[in-house]
Amino acid sequence: MEIYQIGGQFYDSNIYLIKSKRSIIIDTGTGSRHERVIKNLEAYINPKDIDTIILTHRHFDHTGGAESMKRALDAEIIIHESASEALRSGDEVTTAALAFGKSFPKLDVSAIKEGDIIDCGDMHLKVLHTPGHSICSIVLYDSETKTLFSGDTVYTDGGIGRWDLPTGNYKELVASLKRLTEMDVDTLYPGHGPSAKGDGNRHIALGLKSARLWG
């Protein structure tokens, strides 16, 4: 099992490839660098070998590229159940597509929920619903390797997701961060910025600390 970052420049979210028995993509960026992202992907894997794209939440910088990536990979898109209707109906407001000056296409998505396990073969990613940055935010955790994909809930070095966009909520964000501090995390792969190897817990604790400064 290998993990690669295949995108994440400018406004794009980080895009991760988990290459395993069942290979998956986590987040898709805005889609504005679609061809570059696919090229990066092809350096590691045949795009046809990917069957699932997981979106950590609905925001355009994570989901804008989902439609073109779905077409290129012929893959299923999954997102937390609280966002599936918004994506199916092409909601431009809560996805923040309008804030990027873009429209949002109607997307065919499947819903996942708290406690679901995404079995990649070598990794078993548990879905944890962590609202706050957005109502549909999830993180994905593999307890065996102590790896956490944290979306926009927490970044490295005390960075946390903003809570002032539609469906954001400060109190929920603090509760979600607190929940993450109770987990054992070595490697942290956030939705933006650098990842952390070996000291994920420290970065999550810093995130909770900085969130509480706003309370």
Ligand SMILES: [Zn+2]
């Ligand atoms: Zn976001």
